[in-house]
Amino acid sequence: MEFDFTDEQIMLRKMLREFTKNEVTPRMKEMDENGFSEDLFKIMAATGINDLAVPEKYGGAGYDYVTQAMAIYELSKGSPSIGIILDAHWKVVAQIVKYGSEEIKQRYLPRAKDELFAFCITEPAGGSTIESNRTTAVRTGDDWVLNGTKSWITNGGRASVYVILAITDKEQGLDGRTTLIADTDSPGFSLGKLESTMGMRGCPIGEAIMEDCLIPDSDRLGEVNNGIEIAHEAHDTARIFMGAIAAAIQKTALELSVEYAKERLVYGKPIADLQAIQFKIAEMAMGLLSTKLIVYQSAYMKDHDQPHTREAATAKAFGSQLALRAADHAIQIFGGYGYSREYPVEHLWRDAKSLQIAEGSLEKLHIDIANVALSEEARE
Amino acid sequence: MKIVVCVKQIPLSNTVKIDPQTHNMVRDDEEGRMNPFDRNAVEEALHLKETHGAEVIAMSMGPPIFTSTLREALSMGCDDAVLLSSRAFGGADTLATGYTLSQAIKKIGNVDLILFGRQAVDADTGQVGPIVAEFLGIPQVTFVSSMNVINESEIEVTRFYDDEEEIVETTFPLVATVRSELNTPRYTTPLGIRRAFRKEISVYNETDIKCDPSRIGMRGSPTVVTDTFIPKKAGRNMHQLNTNAEKAARELVSILRDRKLL
Amino acid sequence: MNRENATGIWVFAETRDDKLESTVPELLAVSRDLSKVTGEKVTAVLLERQDLDLAPALIEYGADVVLEVRSDILGDFDPVLYKDALAQLVEKYNPNIFLFGATHKGRALAPRLQARLQTGLTADCLELVIDDTGLLVQTKPSYGDNLMCTITCPEARPQMATVRPNVFHPLPRNHENAGTVVSEELSLEPNENYRVVKKTRVPAQVSSIGNADKIVSIGRGIGARTNLTQVQLLAERLHAGIGVTRPLADNGWFSHDEQIGQSGITVQPRLLLNLGISGAVQYKAGMKNSGVVVSVNRDIDAPIFSVSNYGYVGDVNEFVQALLAECSNLE
Numbered sequence: 001m002e003f004d005f006t007d008e009q010i011m012l013r014k015m016l017r018e019f020t021k022n023e024v025t026p027r028m029k030e031m032d033e034n035g036f037s038e039d040l041f042k043i044m045a046a047t048g049i050n051d052l053a054v055p056e057k058y059g060g061a062g063y064d065y066v067t068q069a070m071a072i073y074e075l076s077k078g079s080p081s082i083g084i085i086l087d088a089h090w091k092v093v094a095q096i097v098k099y100g101s102e103e104i105k106q107r108y109l110p111r112a113k114d115e116l117f118a119f120c121i122t123e124p125a126g127g128s129t130i131e132s133n134r135t136t137a138v139r140t141g142d143d144w145v146l147n148g149t150k151s152w153i154t155n156g157g158r159a160s161v162y163v164i165l166a167i168t169d170k171e172q173g174l175d176g177r178t179t180l181i182a183d184t185d186s187p188g189f190s191l192g193k194l195e196s197t198m199g200m201r202g203c204p205i206g207e208a209i210m211e212d213c214l215i216p217d218s219d220r221l222g223e224v225n226n227g228i229e230i231a232h233e234a235h236d237t238a239r240i241f242m243g244a245i246a247a248a249i250q251k252t253a254l255e256l257s258v259e260y261a262k263e264r265l266v267y268g269k270p271i272a273d274l275q276a277i278q279f280k281i282a283e284m285a286m287g288l289l290s291t292k293l294i295v296y297q298s299a300y301m302k303d304h305d306q307p308h309t310r311e312a313a314t315a316k317a318f319g320s321q322l323a324l325r326a327a328d329h330a331i332q333i334f335g336g337y338g339y340s341r342e343y344p345v346e347h348l349w350r351d352a353k354s355l356q357i358a359e360g361s362l363e364k365l366h367i368d369i370a371n372v373a374l375s376e377e378a379r380e
Numbered sequence: 381m382k383i384v385v386c387v388k389q390i391p392l393s394n395t396v397k398i399d400p401q402t403h404n405m406v407r408d409d410e411e412g413r414m415n416p417f418d419r420n421a422v423e424e425a426l427h428l429k430e431t432h433g434a435e436v437i438a439m440s441m442g443p444p445i446f447t448s449t450l451r452e453a454l455s456m457g458c459d460d461a462v463l464l465s466s467r468a469f470g471g472a473d474t475l476a477t478g479y480t481l482s483q484a485i486k487k488i489g490n491v492d493l494i495l496f497g498r499q500a501v502d503a504d505t506g507q508v509g510p511i512v513a514e515f516l517g518i519p520q521v522t523f524v525s526s527m528n529v530i531n532e533s534e535i536e537v538t539r540f541y542d543d544e545e546e547i548v549e550t551t552f553p554l555v556a557t558v559r560s561e562l563n564t565p566r567y568t569t570p571l572g573i574r575r576a577f578r579k580e581i582s583v584y585n586e587t588d589i590k591c592d593p594s595r596i597g598m599r600g601s602p603t604v605v606t607d608t609f610i611p612k613k614a615g616r617n618m619h620q621l622n623t624n625a626e627k628a629a630r631e632l633v634s635i636l637r638d639r640k641l642l
Numbered sequence: 643m644n645r646e647n648a649t650g651i652w653v654f655a656e657t658r659d660d661k662l663e664s665t666v667p668e669l670l671a672v673s674r675d676l677s678k679v680t681g682e683k684v685t686a687v688l689l690e691r692q693d694l695d696l697a698p699a700l701i702e703y704g705a706d707v708v709l710e711v712r713s714d715i716l717g718d719f720d721p722v723l724y725k726d727a728l729a730q731l732v733e734k735y736n737p738n739i740f741l742f743g744a745t746h747k748g749r750a751l752a753p754r755l756q757a758r759l760q761t762g763l764t765a766d767c768l769e770l771v772i773d774d775t776g777l778l779v780q781t782k783p784s785y786g787d788n789l790m791c792t793i794t795c796p797e798a799r800p801q802m803a804t805v806r807p808n809v810f811h812p813l814p815r816n817h818e819n820a821g822t823v824v825s826e827e828l829s830l831e832p833n834e835n836y837r838v839v840k841k842t843r844v845p846a847q848v849s850s851i852g853n854a855d856k857i858v859s860i861g862r863g864i865g866a867r868t869n870l871t872q873v874q875l876l877a878e879r880l881h882a883g884i885g886v887t888r889p890l891a892d893n894g895w896f897s898h899d900e901q902i903g904q905s906g907i908t909v910q911p912r913l914l915l916n917l918g919i920s921g922a923v924q925y926k927a928g929m930k931n932s933g934v935v936v937s938v939n940r941d942i943d944a945p946i947f948s949v950s951n952y953g954y955v956g957d958v959n960e961f962v963q964a965l966l967a968e969c970s971n972l973e
Contacts, residue, residue, distance in 0.1 A: 008577045011451060015568045048569035061570035071570075416892075478757060501905055505765040507753035510721070514757035519836050520721055522750040536839070541746030542850055542899070545842045546719075551835040560898065602762035602798035606779070608791050618937075618947050621954045628954045629964035632936060633972065635952065641856070641913045641934060642880070642972075 009067055016074040019047060024078025031081050031202030032347050036158055040082070041116075049075070051113040053090040055097060058109035065094075065237075065299040069244040073295070076248030080351040081202025083248060084358075085116070087241035088154035088203075092117035092163055094237045095179070099222035099230050108161060108181065118159035119234050120150035120208055129364075130165070130174060130231060135210065137166035137180055142217050144168075144180055146210040149192065154358065156206030157194045160184050164210070165227050177227030181219040188213030199350030236312040238359045240302065243295040243315025246323035249352050250288040253323075253330035256345060257281060260334055271333070280329040287322035294318065310372045317365040320355035327352045381434035381532070381552075383425045384485055385458065385495045386512075387418040389442060389449040390502040402471055402598075402605070414449045417497025419456075419565035420558050424527060425495055426457045427563065432529060435459050437488065441469060441480055447581050454576035455568035462488070466585035468597050476600035478511030483591045484584060485516065496557040498523055506557065513555035521548055525561040643736055643759060648799035650737040651676055654728070655688040655700055655708070656747055662696055662703075664853075665743030667812030669805055670704035672770055673741060674813065679772040682738060683707055689716045689727055701821035704813050708823045709735075715830055718838035719747050723830060725754045730828050732759060737800045739778050741770075744804040752804050762795030763802040768809050768908075768927065778803070783904045783927045808852050808908045809931065851900060854883035856913040859902055859929070861887040863918020863939055863958050867895060872962050873917060879969045885909060887925050903928035918958040921946025938962075 005013065023043055031037050044050050053068050054060025063071070068090055076083030093112055096105060108117075126132025135148025146166055153162070162182045169176030182189050192207030222230050258281060261272035271277050294315045301308035327348035331338035338345045356362045389412035414422075428434040438453035440446045441464040450461035464484050472480065485491050494516075499506035506522070513520035525540035532552070539546045540559065568576075586596060594600060621628035636642040651673045656663040666686070673684040686705035688696060690712055697708040711727055728751075732740070740755075742748035744766045756763035769781035773794070778801045780793045795801040851857055858877040864870065877884050884900060891901040902909055904924035912933040919925060920939065926949055929935070937950040938961045947953045954961050 007448070007451075008573060011448070011455065011568070011577075012570055012573050015455075015570075015573065019567055047567045048571050052570045056571070056574070061574050063570060063574070473762065474753065475756060475760065475762065478753075499905075505753075506749050507756065507763060507765055510750055510753040511757040514725070514754045519833075520750065520754065522721075523746050539746070540844070542852075543844050544746075545844045546838055547840040549837045549839050602760070603764060603793050603795045606792050606794050618950045618953045621952055623956060625954070625956060625960040625964035626967070628956075628961065629968040632952060632954075632965065633968045636913065636934075639934060642969075 005070070009070065012063070012067065013070060013074060016049075016071055019049070020075055020078035024075055024082055028079040028081075028202075028344065028347075031079055033201070036085075036202060036204045044082075045114045048113075050086075050089065051093075051109075053093045054109045054112045058105060059113065060109065065240065065302045066296055069240055069295050069299040072241050073244040073248045073251075073292075076245045077252050079202055080245050080249055080348075081200050083241070083245035084200050084203045084354070085155060087238055087245065088119065088159075089117050090241065091234045091237040092119050092161070095119070095163065095221065095230055095234055098233060099179075099226075103218065104181070104221065111161060115161060116155045116159040117161045117163070118153050118155040119163045119165075120153050120156070121165050121231055121234075122150065122152045124149055124151045130177070130228065133165065133167060133177075135164065135166045136170075137164075137168050137178060137215070139168075139217075144178075144215045144217065144220070146180065146182070146188070146213040146215060148210055150208045150210075151192070152195065152358075153206050153208060155204060156208060157191055158204040158206075162189075162208055163221060164208070164215075165231050168227070169225055172225060174228045176225050177231070178224050179221040179227045179230045180215045181221050182208070182210070182213060182215055183219075186213055186215060198353060199347065200354045232309070235360060236298075236302065236309055239312040239316035239365075240295060240298045240308075242355050242359055243291060243298065243312070243319040246316070246319030246352070246355050247288060247291040247295055249323040249348050249355075250284060250291060250326040253326040253345075253348050254281070254284040254288055257284065257330045257333045260337075277333055280333060284326045284329055287326055291315070291319040291322055310369055313360070313365045313369050313372075316355065316359065317362055317369065320352065320362065323352040323355060324349065381428065381432050381492050382488075382490055383428060383434050383436045383493045383495060384488060384491050385418070385421050385425045385436060385438050385453065386481060386508070387422065387438055387440050387449055387453055388415045388497075388500045388502075389413070389440065389446045390415050390500055412445065412449060414452055415497050415500045415502075417499060417501070417558065417560060419497070420560050420562050421495040421497050422453050422456050422458065423563045423565040424558060425493075426566070428493070428527075428529065429457065429459075434493075437462060439481065439484060440464070441472075441477060441484075443470075444583075450581050451576050452568060454579055454581075455572040456566060457572060461579070461581045463581055463583045464585075464589070465583055468586045468593065471598035471601065472596065473601035473603045474505055474507040474511060475602060476596050476598075478508045479515060479595045479600060480589070480591065481508065482512045482515035483589045485512070487584075487589045492552040492554070494553070494555045496555070498557045498559050509555050509557040516553070516555070518553045518555060519550045520555040520557075521550060522557045524556050524558045527556065527558075527562070643732070643761065643799040644797050645799055648736050648738040649682055650685050650735065650739070651680070651682050652685045652687055652737040652740040652800065653705070654740070654742045654748065654751070655686040655696065655705075656743055656745060657688075657690055657694070657696060658745075660694055662699055663743060663745060663747075665745060665748075665805065665807045666700070667703040667815075668807070668810040669741045669743060670700070671813045672805065672810045673739075674704045676739065676770060676772055676778070677706075680738070680776060685709055685735075685737070687711075687728065687731060689713075689724055691717045697823045699815075701819050701823075702815045702817055704816075704819065706821050708821060709826055710823060711826045711828055711830075713828075713830055715832045718841075719750075720833050720836050720838070721747075721750045721754050722836065723833055724751050725758055727828055727830055728755050729758050731826060732800060740800040740802045742802070742804045744806050748804045752802060756802055759798075759800070759802075761798035761800060761802060762793075763804070764793045764795075765804045766806045767803045768806055770803060770805070777801070783924065806908050808910050850907070851883040851885045851902070851909055851911075852907045854885075854909065854911050856880055856882035856915075857885045857902075857909055857911045857932075858882045858915045858917065859885040859887070859919060860890060860896075860917050861919030861925075862889050863920070864890075865918070865959065869959050869962075870895070872959065872966065876962055876966050876969070879966065880913075880915070882913070882915070883911075887919050887922075916946055916950070917962065919946050920944045921949065 051060035056062035195205040298311035496509040764780040910931040914932040916937040
């Protein structure tokens, strides 16, 4: 079992840290106030970050999932919004790599550098429960005609490539879903309203409306009626990455709290000397360590084609709870300053909260994990 | 056009260990970083690669751990990297370092431009560039803030220091030491890093480059570090002003007026 | 060249705008101190155009001898040409010590000459003394703070050093000084492959603080960038230049030409106000010759206070505001 990063990963990490410090952190507040940063996105494209996950054959750097998770962790320390943008982007890259035909890979993967991808499951009526989806895709000659609305799309509104999960055979229930790739140019495709969210405000969240939207069969991702497998693949990928974001939030919360606790004097002594503060610090430290381990283990298993649904779900479910708690502790430690929008502390709580809702709510994940635990034979 | 960029790996942090016997910095086992001015040098070389199809070789002299900075230079886009490393090179002062580098450059051959950062921010001497120029018998331009290649044998550079700017026309081959105003160094990229780790960094020792053993390493160093010490405190007895800001300001203004400083 | 028979303390008399460069009197002052110990003569080496005559000034500043080479091809600074000229003189006279100012010319020329003569050179010295064995001991600060290095050049000659400007105080100009001027004829060929096309004075956005009489110096303790506005106002009020510590140059808020310290500029203002500076050794090295030092830091244990005449322990921005208000009251 290898727990160290390779020299290559260490060099990449060094570059990402520098990039985060110089380009991401200084823009964090502005993104929190004004939304998606075109400026930063361009620099990320130019620096080869957007297509870090794309295989070399298609122009990217071709790094594995452990490295992708590390990249999201590092960048999220500057702004969790960037983490979530890349999470949504790279989960589509992963889907295309795994399920796309050679032709689809050649057409779409090179676009990952300068454009954004999004995956669309959720609909206005029914949250992430795929069962309650209503968007349909009907085969007409060489094309599919889509009708329906997808909402709460991460990167929605700014992405140019949208992977839509649609019903292709109602009779088969969950086994009658197919994924189709739409473009903002696709006839009948339009973008709806943008959400205004509590946190992760640097990441656009939008809606896609399909009214007799025409998608050629050559833009179908994967086999007909195999959509559910592709959707689950996306969940697994995204949950690992969200675990990485959760770890980054914890790391930031811990670092800020430690620095502050050592400087802030009360009755002539730093508050770091007080047990109440120390206990919070300890919880943050333990949470961070645990989250990172689960994240990297899940990514490692994914890299080795091992089933990792349970691990990925845990990374997100457990990580997001720890992240929210860490953010909460940080605000407490900072006291009044923690509550002030002038300080880079309170946003951590707002950003962390999203991790408990998006990509499968906390509650749903608990059910998923319980199902796995109850149904499978012990693996060890 | 063939360019050699000399880069130095400097300590990451402020804590430096000194060997109590040689009084030289202990460099091994330490994660380092590329001297910031060297990044400007690498960037300029890569710019010339883009505009003039130059071949760029990064070079460094030091212990094996210096490969990490050379790897970084490769990740930025340099074509090749050479490390000059050997026990025999150790303990070199600027003269011995300059000699070793110039012998290696001679070995590479047909080099048109040798770039250095204006100084290394650890030792801050800025001497090695001019020394190499002298040993190679070629012109030098230091503190370069802009470079403009006229043709394959001529170049115009701007030198800038303090408040004086000088435009110089000179010829290749040339040694140039560059300032941070010259350009903004590019980041390494993930793909660049991938490719860099597939490249092999050549390592040369004293037998690989033709050199006179009496001119390398400690033997070839006319200077000797005799001592290192913590500087004595300046010995001012500080008078602490009032803890209230307004009162302290008033106190200070009064003092400064008395001393004719206001 | 080696130790036997090397004699004489030489100073490179750099010129700038047809006058002596300001470090030259400082170098002559140091050389006079060294000569008190070694008993050697102090020689200024002057390369100048035909129409200039700076030798008398050099004698007034302390040179016993001026070795002068006058030629119009020396009008513009060409490091190779100057090096050739100096090398010829060194080989003829075999000096013991050769000092240069650590100006851009000095920093370009001295190492080139060092390589030509295969001798030792220490850059940016802050202190020069002669030890018991007669060797020149050169002191320079070394990265990694908390450390000063002393360096010697036991065998090779001349012992060369470039000296940090504004560290040593020049002797007052003395018209009574006596000295000899020796004219040297050298065969010098202009360089075909090096030509100075144009020279301009760049109107510095912030004029060089190396010569500033009063300086307000800013460190990381200032906090947010928005706090700088107040400080700039204060500096204007005090007619002071602005200097910074390294972090504020590295982060791009200021340029390295405004940075005070070991790898930046050495200053010797009559008044130095340190705001939010902890006082790392590299910084202290750049300001230790200041007149009155006033420092503000919220930490009573900050090292800066050990080199300050007056200190305010508390919030930097509060103090700046209070001082600004107090200064306005005066007007």
